[in-house]
Amino acid sequence: MxxxxxxxxxxxxxxxxxxxxxxxxxxxxxxxxxxxxxxxxxxxxxxxxxxxxxxxxxxxxxxxxxxxxxxxxxxxxxxxxxLAPTAAERGRYFRWMFFTAGPLEAAVTIRALGFEIPPERQRMAGCGSIQSVLDTIEYAVSSSPFIAGDRFTAADVYVGSHIGWGLNFGTIEKRQAFVDYWARVSDRDAYxxxxxxxxxxxxxxxxx
Structure with a gap:
């Protein structure tokens, strides 16, 4: 059973x-x-x-x-x-899933609450500046069609959800790379x- x-x-x-x-x-x-x-x-x-x-x-x-x-x-x-990663996908899969759960969510939340991390305190905050975080996740979604490579995985559910929400609520800049990535990952019956x-x-x- x-x-x-x-x-x-x-x-x-x-x-x-x-x-x-x-x-x-x-x-x-x-x-x-x-x-x-x-x-x-x-x-x-x-x-x-x-x-x-x-x-x-x-x-x-x-x-x-x-x-x-x-x-x-x-x-x-x-x-x-x-939807689990292959051996070749494993590094990117976990890297970007954990980056989204850590620096991306933290930086977006801090800014949404109206706080600005002083430049001299960014190392202490861990997530760094919102600009560096967004530049980094833009790099991630632009490097391949999906976050771990050429196919959809569970990491796209997680990373894609955060980007989709950010675009919808205005907490993430409407960069073309984000718009294109969200369109790719959200075009699914399960979503x-x-x-x-x-x-x-x-x-x-x-x-x-």
Whole structure:
């Protein structure tokens, strides 16, 4: 009997990254929707993720949190889908997935919060300047059609999601390399299915 796969999320969260990845692997899974400040902070969910944040997955007795880790775990656990890296792709796959989870997200968040890292403190911050981070990820998405090489992998789900959100919300500069890369990686049935599921789960707006 296959181990149950449970997905903990909120449709207005980074859980959309994990949703896309779950749709890519094509395995049955059960969704548990959580609300900010209530069920996300409940004792039951804190036993899954003590941070009280989403996304998280539970696969049998295995719990995985953090979007990049979920994408990598699902790709490795369900290798027949072909989204895990080959030996030749492995370096780029992990390099850019972790760069996105670290410097890119940190730099974008810092700027979105209205902070500017003083030049003399950039080494202390780790992520460096927003300009150097964007130049670096532009280099990554311009070096090959997909982030790890010539084919789509789980790293494109993660990196692509961040770039797509950044373009949509204006937190990432609208450089042509980013626009072109996002168009390539988002043209997938699994991405569209995931979006439809989460959009349908969004809170309905009251008529004013």
């Amino acid at each position: 296959a181990e149950e796969l449970v997905f903990y999320t909120n449709p207005m969260s980074r859980g959309r990254i994990a949703r896309w990845m779950l749709e890519e692997i094509g395995q049955p899974y059960r969704t548990e929707y959580l609300d900010y400040g209530t069920t996300m902070k409940s004792p039951e969910y804190l036993s899954v993720n003590p941070m009280g944040k989403v996304p998280a997955i539970k696969h049998g007795d295995t719990v995985v949190t953090e979007g990049a880790a979920i994408c990598a775990y699902l790709a490795e656990t369900f290798p027949d889908v072909g 569209r299915r995931g979006n439809e599921i989460d959009n349908a789960a969004m809170p309905k707006k009251e008529n004013s």
